Amino acid sequence: MNCPGGSFYLRPTDIVAQELIGKKLVRTVRKSSNECRVAGIIVETEAYGHTDDGASHARMGPTGRNAIMFGRVGKAYVYFTYGSHYCVNVSARSKDRMAGAVLIRAIEPTEGIEVMKKLRDVNDPFFLASGPGRLTQALNITSRLNGVDMTDPDSDLHIEFGRNPGRLAATPRIGISRAAEKKWRFVDASSLYISKRTRSMSDDPTVN
DNA sequence: CGCTCGATATTCT
DNA sequence: GAATATCGAGCGA
Numbered sequence: 026m027n028c029p030g031g032s033f034y035l036r037p038t039d040i041v042a043q044e045l046i047g048k049k050l051v052r053t054v055r056k057s058s059n060e061c062r063v064a065g066i067i068v069e070t071e072a073y074g075h076t077d078d079g080a081s082h083a084r085m086g087p088t089g090r091n092a093i094m095f096g097r098v099g100k101a102y103v104y105f106t107y108g109s110h111y112c113v114n115v116s117a118r119s120k121d122r123m124a125g126a127v128l129i130r131a132i133e134p135t136e137g138i139e140v141m142k143k144l145r146d147v148n149d150p151f152f153l154a155s156g157p158g159r160l161t162q163a164l165n166i167t168s169r170l171n172g173v174d175m176t177d178p179d180s181d182l183h184i185e186f187g188r189n190p191g192r193l194a195a196t197p198r199i200g201i202s203r204a205a206e207k208k209w210r211f212v213d214a215s216s217l218y219i220s221k222r223t224r225s226m227s228d229d230p231t232v233n
Numbered sequence: 234c235g236c237t238c239g240a241t242a243t244t245c246t
Numbered sequence: 247g248a249a250t251a252t253c254g255a256g257c258g259a
Binding site (some may be wrong): 073082085088090091104105106107108109110 | 235239240241242244245
């Protein structure tokens with residue numbers, strides 16, 4: 026299976042975030058000799074910028090945590106938040122910016138669903154990966170994967186071409202107070218796998 | 234149901 | 247000390 030290459034991520038982050046809807050997020054879980062794909066279609070993303078975006082971790086310049094946002098594009102930026110959850114991003118930016126990333130907030134599970142159920146300890150497929158913290162738990166993503174190349178099909182965490190998205194909607198981002206006017210959250214509004222709280226905002230969408 | 238609250242990394246004030 | 251790119255347990259109506 027083929028992956029979007031570096032040039033895909035070397036564009037404005039809001040464009041990359043839109044075009045990631047419908048792509049496939051793939052986690053390769055290796056246990057002893059055999060390996061197992063755990064994957065799903067990306068249905069919700071958020072774009073984060075650099076000094077142009079007050080809500081971005083990169084807004085004040087590089088720190089230990091956000092270093093990946095300033096490095097090569099197409100890499101996994103994984104961080105721990107609220108004392109209990111991991112979030113996954115892909116580093117991305119336009120050529121005239123120093124930093125940026127796209128947060129992957131939800132996937133529609135397609136492969137390795139039994140593995141996800143085990144990792145999450147839930148059965149309802151909706152609750153497997155509908156939210157940034159749930160998604161990382163379902164795919165066993167931790168800070169160990171920070172910095173892996175998501176354009177490489179051999180990486181344990183990478184992004185592949187998927188399907189054509191359904192109805193694309195843009196809304197303000199979730200859980201931020203700075204730069205709240207930016208409509209940099211993107212969802213496939215026809216998907217059933219969007220968290221309920223975020224779904225209600227898409228009922229009044231700015232359709233692209 | 235809907236609301237409050239705890240967990241506690243990382244950064245900023 | 248406060249805020250945050252979150253989630254779910256535990257409560258009370």
